[in-house]
Amino acid sequence: MRNFIVTIDGIRYDVNVEEVVNGQSVTPVVTNIAPAQAPAMPKASANVQGTKLEAPMPGMIKAYKVSEGATVKKGDVVLVLEAMKMDNDITSPCDGVISFKAQVGSNVDTGAIMAVIS
Secondary structure: OEEEEEEEOOEEEEEEEEEOHHHOOEEEEEEEOOOOOOOOOOEOOOOOOOEEEEOOOOEEEEEEOOOOOOEEOOOOEEEEEEEOOEEEEEEOOOOEEEEEOOOOOOEEOOOEEEEEEO
């Protein structure tokens, strides 16, 4: 039995491969299909001051379109969320100053707080 770490679409998997006797091909056996531990993104909570910008779907934060601390207006594109190989422009729900709560390159679940506008 040999252990391998396989990365598929940026998600790491631990895989064990068992060799078949008499030189036959190998048979992969996935022993842990859960991805390696990634930092948890904050879920929506009542203790956040300001308007929460929550992820509408699971995806990866691909890019910020404004700087941390920038003043934004309602409807401004503030970040790009990649979901299912598509880039989705995420817009500000209100006017205010933006504070990002998720890093570029991090994965977020539906409802995760990506930014707060105060």
